Amino acid sequence: MTKELSKIIEDSINHLKFVKEYRPGKLNFNLPDLKIEVPEKPVVADKPKHVTKVVSKSELFREDWMDAESMPDLENLIKNCSKCALSKSRNNFVFGSGNLDADIVVVGEAPGSEEDLQGKPFVGRAGKLLTDILAAVDLNREDVFICNILKCRPPGNRNPQPDEILKCRHYLDKQLCLIHPKIILALGAFAAQTLLDTKEPLGKLRGQIFDYSVDGNLIKVIVTYHPAALLRNPNWKRPAWEDMKLFQKFYSELK
Numbered sequence: 215m216t217k218e219l220s221k222i223i224e225d226s227i228n229h230l231k232f233v234k235e236y237r238p239g240k241l242n243f244n245l246p247d248l249k250i251e252v253p254e255k256p257v258v259a260d261k262p263k264h265v266t267k268v269v270s271k272s273e274l275f276r277e278d279w280m281d282a283e284s285m286p287d288l289e290n291l292i293k294n295c296s297k298c299a300l301s302k303s304r305n306n307f308v309f310g311s312g313n314l315d316a317d318i319v320v321v322g323e324a325p326g327s328e329e330d331l332q333g334k335p336f337v338g339r340a341g342k343l344l345t346d347i348l349a350a351v352d353l354n355r356e357d358v359f360i361c362n363i364l365k366c367r368p369p370g371n372r373n374p375q376p377d378e379i380l381k382c383r384h385y386l387d388k389q390l391c392l393i394h395p396k397i398i399l400a401l402g403a404f405a406a407q408t409l410l411d412t413k414e415p416l417g418k419l420r421g422q423i424f425d426y427s428v429d430g431n432l433i434k435v436i437v438t439y440h441p442a443a444l445l446r447n448p449n450w451k452r453p454a455w456e457d458m459k460l461f462q463k464f465y466s467e468l469k
């Protein structure tokens with residue numbers, strides 16, 4: 215809400231209060247004792263090239279988890295989330311795992327059945343391949359933080375629904391605020407398109423470096439194939455390796 219709008223609402227209420235006091239009987243409803251708070255203007259980085267996200271600072275949309283000051287706090291505040299139907303079918307909320315102070319955050323789509331059972335991201339077949347992909351660029355799983363856009367498993371591994379994405383992605387933004395990574399490695403079209411707010415196919419998003427700004431922190435985004443897609447289509451392993459070389463070169467220059 216702008217300062218101007220809140221001033222207009224406050225003035226209108228004050229005017230109605232005046233009418234009520236000086237023309238008794240004219241208004242027969244109660245007026246709220248309202249002092250409108252104008253939310254702090256969100257701080258965003260100078261003209262990022264691409265996407266800007268703000269974890270709501272407005273009191274109107276305030277939720278406890280938004281004030282979490284550490285990743286363990288955040289996990290405690292959101293692990294019983296019941297904002298969407300996935301909370302009813304999940305076995306575990308999959309918060310993410312790895313280095314809470316990582317330079318690199320790896321983002322996938324959503325937990326699969328093994329991840330849902332263990333409560334950890336990328337622990338099934340695709341997860342094993344992810345471990346190998348990271349090792350190929352001299353990284354351990356413990357060096358990075360690994361998580362997903364959705365924290366709960368869509369039943370039968372169906373595609374995430376728009377309302378599930380809408381409700382869950384703020385948690386990822388808050389994780390990014392707390393970790394402060396330098397780079398996001400987005401795995402697969404779903405993660406890349408959701409993060410970058412685009413419908414461009416994966417083929418167009420690979421090989422580029424994007425800016426993602428969340429609450430004033432500028433993070434670079436590099437996109438590659440999802441390991442599950444590489445298991446289905448080994449022909450993509452070569453372009454995926456090119457993506458990882460770009461990622462490695464870019465990261466070594468950033469350090």
Ligand code: URA
Nearest residue numbers: 322323324325335336
């Ligand atoms: N696929 C994903 O996108 N994430 C996981 O955690 C596992 C499989």
